Amino acid sequence: MDYIFKLFTIVFVFCNTAESLVAQNDTINDISAFIYLDSFVVVASKAGFNTTEFIDMVREDESFLEAFHNLRFTSYTSTNDFIYYNNKGKEKAQYMDTIYQRVEDNCRTMSFIETDDSGNYFKRRKDRDYNYFTSVMHDRLFYTHQRTCADPNPEIINNGASRIARYIYELKKLVFKPGEPADVPFIGDKTSIFTDPMRQYYDFKISNEKFNNKLLCYAFEVKVKPEFEDKNKVVIKHLKTYFDKATFQVVGRDYQLQYTAGLYQFDVNISIELTKINSNYYPKIITYDGYWNVPIKKKETSIFTLKFFNFETSAP
Numbered sequence: 001m002d003y004i005f006k007l008f009t010i011v012f013v014f015c016n017t018a019e020s021l022v023a024q025n026d027t028i029n030d031i032s033a034f035i036y037l038d039s040f041v042v043v044a045s046k047a048g049f050n051t052t053e054f055i056d057m058v059r060e061d062e063s064f065l066e067a068f069h070n071l072r073f074t075s076y077t078s079t080n081d082f083i084y085y086n087n088k089g090k091e092k093a094q095y096m097d098t099i100y101q102r103v104e105d106n107c108r109t110m111s112f113i114e115t116d117d118s119g120n121y122f123k124r125r126k127d128r129d130y131n132y133f134t135s136v137m138h139d140r141l142f143y144t145h146q147r148t149c150a151d152p153n154p155e156i157i158n159n160g161a162s163r164i165a166r167y168i169y170e171l172k173k174l175v176f177k178p179g180e181p182a183d184v185p186f187i188g189d190k191t192s193i194f195t196d197p198m199r200q201y202y203d204f205k206i207s208n209e210k211f212n213n214k215l216l217c218y219a220f221e222v223k224v225k226p227e228f229e230d231k232n233k234v235v236i237k238h239l240k241t242y243f244d245k246a247t248f249q250v251v252g253r254d255y256q257l258q259y260t261a262g263l264y265q266f267d268v269n270i271s272i273e274l275t276k277i278n279s280n281y282y283p284k285i286i287t288y289d290g291y292w293n294v295p296i297k298k299k300e301t302s303i304f305t306l307k308f309f310n311f312e313t314s315a316p
Contacts (some may be wrong), residue, residue: 034199038207041218054206054218063250067274067281071142072150073311074282075103077113078142082304084121084132087201089301093119093131099143107149134300142306190235190259193222201228209242210275211252217242234259249281250274265299266292277311284308 034290035051077100084093087309098113123129130136192198202222209219222239229237238256243249251274258267268290275284284307291301 003302034285035206038205041206041208042176044208051206054220057248061250063274063281064253064272067283070280070282071101072108073103073106073152074101074280076282076308077304077307077310080142080304080306081137081300082121082132082135082138083217084119085301087299087301091119093117093121095121095135101144105149106152107147108144109147110144131309132302133297134304136267138304138306141257190233193234193236193239198234201225201233208245211242211244215242215251216245217251218245218248232259235259249276264294266290267294275308282311 018202035055037045037051041049077098079098080096086092095115095117097115099110100113101108101110101157117213120131121135123131124151126254128139130139133278189196195201201224203225205219205221205223207219207221209217211217211219220241220243222236224234224237229233235257236255237258238254239249240254242252244251253269253272256268257270259265260267268288270290271285271287272283273285274281276282287304289303291299293299
């Protein structure tokens with residue numbers, strides 16, 4: 001069962017992501033030399049925009065880490081909508097809820113405002129025993145079923161931690177540093193997209209774009225080269241991050257993760273949008289559309305949308 005948890009850190013929890021390049025300056029310099037700049041960014045570059053410094057800033061960014069960590073210290077409302085499909089594309093399970101999280105003295109509790117489900121979403125509804133591993137991991141990441149107190153500082157795993165705690169920690173490491181190798185058999189180094197030799201399979205681009213047709217941003221895009229599209233050389237097919245031009249704050253990210261070989265098959269598209277409340281950033285919308293299939297576990301094809309709103313308190 002170990003590899004199932006590890007694989008799921010690739011195909012699901014990339015939905016809570018912050019981006020990091022590799023730490024070696026020579027690698028960063030090598031990447032920056034091959035980045036395509038659109039005409040607007042070329043002009044910005046001539047006016048003092050430094051591509052290498054920009055990539056350095058991307059590498060060191062912890063915006064998504066902070067945004068998701070802030071959820072632990074903030075009262076908010078969220079909606080969670082899931083649909084699962086069978087092999088013929090027919091809906092076989094549906095679930096939606098609205099939850100309210102209340103935070104007091106760094107401790108949080110959660111209540112269900114409304115819920116609705118159909119099909120075989122639950123094995124046992126009373127115990128919230130899920131039929132789908134995607135929903136199991138969603139529960140572990142976003143729900144709390146008892147009063148839970150958290151350290152304002154990001155957690156550090158220790159050698160004595162439980163197996164589940166270690167998996168969750170590995171999950172979070174991959175979420176916030178997707179350029180690092182993943183501890184998944186047969187996949188491992190394929191997630192190290194910014195390192196040599198993996199970067200040879202990608203095109204890198206910085207362009208001037210509007211995020212959601214509203215906010216002026218620099219868009220940093222990593223996309224597999226056309227000649228490698230149909231080969232299992234990579235896992236991350238597309239990764240695009242939007243930086244607010246005024247602040248260089250990360251405000252959104254899109255992914256496509258795909259792999260089909262041997263025991264593992266998955267193809268998912270994920271989009272994440274952040275929002276700023278006072279001086280703090282929080283997740284606003286997470287969308288997921290795709291499937292994954294591993295041994296022992298049943299294939300899961302699903303779409304889900306998570307929305308966060310009505311933030312009431314400030315994070316530490």
